[in-house]
Amino acid sequence: MQKKGLLIVVSGPSGAGKGTVLAHTIAKYSNLKYSVSVTTRAPRAGEVDGVNYFFKSVKEFEEMIARCEFLEYKRVYDNYYGTPLVNVQKQLDDGYDVVLEIDTEGALDVKNIYPDAVMIFISPAKRSTIEERLRGRSTESEEQIQTRTQSALKEIRQAVFYDYIVVNEDSQKGAMDIIAIIEAEKCKVKNNKKFIDNLINGGK
Amino acid sequence: MQKKGLLIVVSGPSGAGKGTVLAHTIAKYSNLKYSVSVTTRAPRAGEVDGVNYFFKSVKEFEEMIARCEFLEYKRVYDNYYGTPLVNVQKQLDDGYDVVLEIDTEGALDVKNIYPDAVMIFISPAKRSTIEERLRGRSTESEEQIQTRTQSALKEIRQAVFYDYIVVNEDSQKGAMDIIAIIEAEKCKVKNNKKFIDNLINGGK
Numbered sequence: 001m002q003k004k005g006l007l008i009v010v011s012g013p014s015g016a017g018k019g020t021v022l023a024h025t026i027a028k029y030s031n032l033k034y035s036v037s038v039t040t041r042a043p044r045a046g047e048v049d050g051v052n053y054f055f056k057s058v059k060e061f062e063e064m065i066a067r068c069e070f071l072e073y074k075r076v077y078d079n080y081y082g083t084p085l086v087n088v089q090k091q092l093d094d095g096y097d098v099v100l101e102i103d104t105e106g107a108l109d110v111k112n113i114y115p116d117a118v119m120i121f122i123s124p125a126k127r128s129t130i131e132e133r134l135r136g137r138s139t140e141s142e143e144q145i146q147t148r149t150q151s152a153l154k155e156i157r158q159a160v161f162y163d164y165i166v167v168n169e170d171s172q173k174g175a176m177d178i179i180a181i182i183e184a185e186k187c188k189v190k191n192n193k194k195f196i197d198n199l200i201n202g203g204k
Numbered sequence: 205m206q207k208k209g210l211l212i213v214v215s216g217p218s219g220a221g222k223g224t225v226l227a228h229t230i231a232k233y234s235n236l237k238y239s240v241s242v243t244t245r246a247p248r249a250g251e252v253d254g255v256n257y258f259f260k261s262v263k264e265f266e267e268m269i270a271r272c273e274f275l276e277y278k279r280v281y282d283n284y285y286g287t288p289l290v291n292v293q294k295q296l297d298d299g300y301d302v303v304l305e306i307d308t309e310g311a312l313d314v315k316n317i318y319p320d321a322v323m324i325f326i327s328p329a330k331r332s333t334i335e336e337r338l339r340g341r342s343t344e345s346e347e348q349i350q351t352r353t354q355s356a357l358k359e360i361r362q363a364v365f366y367d368y369i370v371v372n373e374d375s376q377k378g379a380m381d382i383i384a385i386i387e388a389e390k391c392k393v394k395n396n397k398k399f400i401d402n403l404i405n406g407g408k
Contacts, residue, residue, distance in 0.1 A: 121393070127403055159400050164391040167399070177391050184388030187368040187381050189325070195371070196363050199331055 013152030217356030
């Protein structure tokens with residue numbers, strides 16, 4: 001029905017299990033593709049340019065910023081990370097649905113540039129889950145865990161700016177929810193104006 | 205996540221195959237229930253009061269109209285048909301999702317009274333399908349078929365007022381689309397404000 005793909009933006013606090021939910025989603029729903037980010041950090045062993053990241057120099061990255069070639073970008077310590085607009089556009093034009101996994105700040109930038117983006121917030125089921133997951137996977141101090149928990153709660157406050165919230169109690173169920181959201185969005189009247197117009201005015 | 209059910213309004217031109225799609229949907233998705241309508245027409249053989257319809261006298265029906273007890277109602281020749289507000293409300297409060305299959309006029313009345321209703325338009329894939337289905341099932345004259353086709357096109361023009369359009373090329377796929385819409389709606393941030401508030405402010 002709809003040729004052009006959907007841009008799906010996924011955010012959520014660390015400890016919400018975004019990565020696992022998205023991996024299940026992409027495994028089940030082959031039309032959904034990750035966007036490949038651009039970075040200035042050095043490739044790690046086994047990473048392939050154009051597959052894991054597009055690896056660029058700081059100079060190249062800053063030239064891309066100057067040419068407004070990013071949907072969103074950020075600097076983390078000495079490295080830049082960004083979502084290249086033209087590549088995302090190419091994937092969407094090819095009919096793929098594209099998912100960006102970005103923080104709430106970058107997500108709102110994307111929504112400004114691309115208002116049709118479908119905004120999904122992945123949340124833990126309970127507040128205590130965040131702390132448990134951070135504790136479970138890290139060797140950080142109690143103080144660091146508390147800081148990260150507070151930062152997670154700050155992210156959760158941004159959930160109200162999203163279209164959907166997927167509660168990750170079970171990552172397979174979370175993936176099914178994301179697929180349902182994509183399927184439902186493809187049925188939205190606003191995404192099928194051309195079809196309706198053809199039905200009313202078009203030939204048989 | 206959400207206790208209260210969703211009110212789903214389904215419309216579509218005759219010949220779109222609404223009935224079959226909804227029957228498949230309810231068979232697959234047990235939380236979805238039909239609303240039982242009120243009518244003044246006489247029960248047919250095998251019809252049970254409170255199951256197929258609530259059977260009322262014209263006087264009783266008109267008293268219900270006067271008491272604003274209908275979400276929508278219409279008169280077809282000598283008989284009234286209506287959706288009783290209190291019964292729908294009870295099903296929703298019990299956590300069921302409730303589907304109303306009504307014409308575009310009634311659907312807009314429901315949306316006025318119940319703005320959270322999820323509006324789904326079921327459409328044939330091609331304009332020619334409407335005519336073919338009308339021809340296939342009826343013994344009507346060519347003129348009647350043309351009149352009904354025109355009236356179907358008039359209904360399709362109302363599709364733009366709906367939230368979703370489900371194209372019924374395959375009634376099983378149509379049912380899956382409706383289920384995806386319901387699942388996605390349950391993930392909408394606006395339907396989970398209490399959950400988000402609990403996550404931010406509530407206890408552990």
